[in-house]
Amino acid sequence: MGMMTAGSHHAREIKSVLSRLSELPTPPAALYKMLDALSNPKLSMARISKTVMEDPALSSKMLKLANSPYYGFQKEVMSVEHAMVLLGVETVKALALGVSIFNTFHNSTELKGVNKAGLWTHFLAVGLCAQLIAKAARMTAPDVAFTAGIIHDIGRLALLRLFPADSAAVVERLQNGELTLIEAEKEAFGLDHQEAGAFLADHWSLPEELHDCIALHHDEAALKKGRITGAIYLADKICKRRQLGWTGEVITPELTSDELAALGLSSGQLAEVHERLTEKASYMQEFFKSIW
Ligand SMILES: [Fe+2]
Ligand SMILES: [Fe+2]
Numbered sequence: 001m002g003m004m005t006a007g008s009h010h011a012r013e014i015k016s017v018l019s020r021l022s023e024l025p026t027p028p029a030a031l032y033k034m035l036d037a038l039s040n041p042k043l044s045m046a047r048i049s050k051t052v053m054e055d056p057a058l059s060s061k062m063l064k065l066a067n068s069p070y071y072g073f074q075k076e077v078m079s080v081e082h083a084m085v086l087l088g089v090e091t092v093k094a095l096a097l098g099v100s101i102f103n104t105f106h107n108s109t110e111l112k113g114v115n116k117a118g119l120w121t122h123f124l125a126v127g128l129c130a131q132l133i134a135k136a137a138r139m140t141a142p143d144v145a146f147t148a149g150i151i152h153d154i155g156r157l158a159l160l161r162l163f164p165a166d167s168a169a170v171v172e173r174l175q176n177g178e179l180t181l182i183e184a185e186k187e188a189f190g191l192d193h194q195e196a197g198a199f200l201a202d203h204w205s206l207p208e209e210l211h212d213c214i215a216l217h218h219d220e221a222a223l224k225k226g227r228i229t230g231a232i233y234l235a236d237k238i239c240k241r242r243q244l245g246w247t248g249e250v251i252t253p254e255l256t257s258d259e260l261a262a263l264g265l266s267s268g269q270l271a272e273v274h275e276r277l278t279e280k281a282s283y284m285q286e287f288f289k290s291i292w
Contacts, residue, residue: 094150129235132277170184217232
């Protein structure tokens with residue numbers, strides 16, 4: 001098959017993939033409210049708790065998490081407000097985001113070879129890792145890094161939801177270690193999950209910084225785009241190198257000292273990020289169980 005043929009074949013496919021993406025349900029208002037809350041550090045717990053209580057599914061997950069053995073609170077936590085005080089702002093925001101994204105992309109079919117639980121652990125791990133990097137490198141908005149980490153792979157979730165069989169085949173194609181995820185997706189769909197995610201980010205009017213993280217996290221251009229975007233790029237690699245969560249990729253990405261330097265991160269600071277991430281391992285497990 002000549003290049004021209006392959007090109008026009010893909011062009012047709014991309015168009016149909018994009019039109020399917022545009023039919024996905026818009027994320028609930030709660031997601032936008034949470035994103036707003038993140039960009040406004042002054043927003044009080046009272047305001048956030050009001051947003052949470054408007055959403056019964058979110059409220060019940062909040063209670064489930066607060067009553068999980070991980071926290072080991074002595075008495076049963078009965079009210080959402082109490083749960084939120086005990087869990088803290090960061091966890092409340094993460095749970096709100098996780099639940100709204102989960103609902104948007106929920107697909108009840110089990111896919112052979114696709115570890116959905118592991119995928120969610122990957123999102124949370126990248127969020128926590130990016131936040132730690134942002135703090136270590138003294139970035140202005142570590143919370144934005146956390147949010148960006150949780151949603152950086154929404155393109156992947158969208159492709160899984162819309163094209164489950166093709167997505168499972170993509171994972172299968174990665175097994176022999178010859179293709180990257182990006183390459184396998186381009187072969188299957190004509191576009192990769194960064195492009196799919198960027199399309200959704202535009203379609204849903206997500207903030208530019210989040211759009212860039214979604215669009216560039218597998219590309220070293222991320223390091224030049226912005227500091228948060230760079231943090232997500234590094235965090236994604238770090239979590240894969242440590243096998244935190246699952247993505248289906250078998251090629252372990254390299255992490256160079258130039259890349260660390262691009263964000264102004266010393267090797268000592270990186271070691272500290274690693275240590276803090278280890279401490280969060282059981283938190284990630286409990287968090288995930290409460291979303292499911
Ligand atoms: Fe990705
Ligand atoms: Fe990722």
